[in-house]
Amino acid sequence: MNYERCTSCGFVNLPGAGNCVRCGLSLGIDGESAERTDGDTYAEGVPRETDLGKKVLFWFRIYSGLMVLLCLPVIGLGVILISLAGTFESQDPQGDIAAGLIFGIGGAALAVFYGFGAFLRRSPSGWFIGKILILFGLPVCFLLPATIPLLMAWSKPDSRVYFGRYSL
Numbered sequence: 001m002n003y004e005r006c007t008s009c010g011f012v013n014l015p016g017a018g019n020c021v022r023c024g025l026s027l028g029i030d031g032e033s034a035e036r037t038d039g040d041t042y043a044e045g046v047p048r049e050t051d052l053g054k055k056v057l058f059w060f061r062i063y064s065g066l067m068v069l070l071c072l073p074v075i076g077l078g079v080i081l082i083s084l085a086g087t088f089e090s091q092d093p094q095g096d097i098a099a100g101l102i103f104g105i106g107g108a109a110l111a112v113f114y115g116f117g118a119f120l121r122r123s124p125s126g127w128f129i130g131k132i133l134i135l136f137g138l139p140v141c142f143l144l145p146a147t148i149p150l151l152m153a154w155s156k157p158d159s160r161v162y163f164g165r166y167s168l
Helices: 051-083 093-117 122-137 141-152 156-163
Strands: none
Touching: 051 093, 051 122, 051 141, 051 156, 093 122, 122 141
16 A cells, blocks of 8 residues: 655655645645645545544543642652651661652652643644553552543544544
């Protein structure tokens, strides 16, 4: 199969697609000049705005915001461990400081990462980043009722098309 590469955005489209699935540029298969389509659909009649895609992005932003809130106690625990390292009769105050740094820095890094997820844009790379953020939540047992349905909806074809990630 010969896939069509868009000259504007570089997206690889299905063979015979008249317009780019990502940006709507005419692929000029019959020697036509490249022009953008202004309709409500991508190539092959796939809608630009899908209801599932909108809902999934909305719930993903809620998920990202809640994950940021869950990171705040972890950061607080790190600060507490560092501040109380030398005050109690601890057998390993240096270990307490190290654990505090791990909790504090790790929690802050995850909070920043999920904070960016709350403002995720519709793009193929945005879809990939979102999937990674959802997968980071899978090891947390009490998040499974939220992460599994979100991951399943995120991977559906309608959601992938909504983000411009057309499966080939």
